[in-house]
Amino acid sequence: MIDYTLLRKLCAADGISGDEGEVRDLIINEIKDCADEIRIDNLGNILVHKKGRDRAENKLMLSAHMDEVGLMVTDITSDGFLKFDEVGGLDRRVVVGKRVRVGRNGVIGVIGIKPVHLTNGDENAAIPAYSELYIDIGADSRDDALSVVGIGDSICFDSEFAETESTIRSKAIDDRFGCLVLIELIKSDLKYDTDFAFVVQEEVGLRGAKVAAYSIDPEFALVIETTTAADIPEIEPTKQVCTLGEGAVASVMDRTTIYDKGLVKAAFETADEIGVKAQYKRAVAGGNDAGIIHKSNGGIRTLAISLACRYLHAPNCVANKSDCESVMLLAHKMAEKIAGGEL
Incomplete structure (x- = not known):
């Protein structure tokens, strides 16, 4: 289940690009008793290592950005x-x-x-x-x-976090929801050793992720993001990018990345396996930290799993609670499969 009380705190914290300190302090306070190693690099990224019950077959980094527009x-x-x-x-x-x-x-x-x-x-x-x-x-x-x-x-x-039975509304869901997913994974009983990066300055050029990917040097990366949903009046269905209520969003290509096709295929197979909804991002638009991560060092196999969100980069974003659950569950299972060498 999603901890919406914690998500409310994360979204309420102020942290534009280059000034993420309040968000960073909140995250560290949440994970300090669960992580095996926490480092703050010179740019302000939080780099976390969490030991699992077993040693990982593949070195995996999960990434989410702390900054907001x-x-x-x-x-x-x-x-x-x-x-x-x-x-x-x-x-x-x-x-x-x-x-x-x-x-x-x-x-x-x-x-x-x-x-x-x-x-x-x-x-x-x-x-x-x-x-x-x-x-x-x-x-x-x-x-x-x-x-x-x-x-x-x-x-x-200055926007209030609000909930209905099926939706949430707030500033900074992009990407405080991604941060929530990473926090919950760190708090969980992981099967395999995993690395996590809460990165800075995504909104001004994917800067923190470049440093984090270089430092951690993973073989695989899983980026947890939000993405634009345009399922609103007067937008043709083929141009709506993704749809609230239809599950986790997997991108095939955006403005900065052509995603690993094997990982995209595995994401949909895994969604079916665990019984959650998943959908394709139906437009080549936008971008995220995957754009810099996938071409770091010797190349990193990268997948982005995103939450569909209306009115992105605005004072009030809207997302669906069932989609939040789908992203959380799919991210957890994909991380386990990747780290365990199944993919």
Whole structure:
């Protein structure tokens, strides 16, 4: 079963690319009594080794990224408004008017724009550039703002985690759900020795995964991710990428990786074997840490198992609980098969 209380904590933690400390501390606190070795490398990745009941036939690394997309303070106006830029690929259409938390103090602000009453012509329909936006934290002047925030401070969406009987909604499901899967595997009674990497800076170029793959040097890698679901009105079924409620998502190809065909085939066979749903990612789109992992060192056989998620890289993502269970169970079984030399 999925520990949604822990997932809530993971998603609530703030950690844009390059500032993952809060997430890292939370993860270490969860696994410190279960892992046999925990290392923090110079980039900030958490590298974990967990002994199993038996020695592994294949060296396997499971990977998930700790960082989330967000914003960063780039300047402060004389009137105390914050100027900012994106960290990772955000959809500018959805940020206007959203509540945000700024800096380590969690100062609350609102992303503002010129009032609609003062716009005209094409301005009404245009997607504003970040240079046209600002964050209002209620400061009266630059000095007033600087007393609570600073240039370079991280900015995260102030979004509540919410559940229904069948779905979850939150910021940062990408990829805190992947982190949850790794945590639960580390806490479990593993059959085989396994390595884990909670990596940084995926959203700005797969940076942490490159370092982690080099350090661990596995033969196989299993990347646990989230991926875009476009199963929404007005999108043709062939363009919906994947569908909520249809199980774990396995990619054949995306913008950065052509996946190991043997592992993809095994993923679907294993899903059938353990009685969970699985689906193909029906578009060559996006990418994840597999893009850098699979071509590290002498080459690493790599598979990505993803959670279908609507509104990815937005203040509120939506995922299906049954899909969460499918990803968790499939990841566990595939890890056991790979490490045990069955694949």
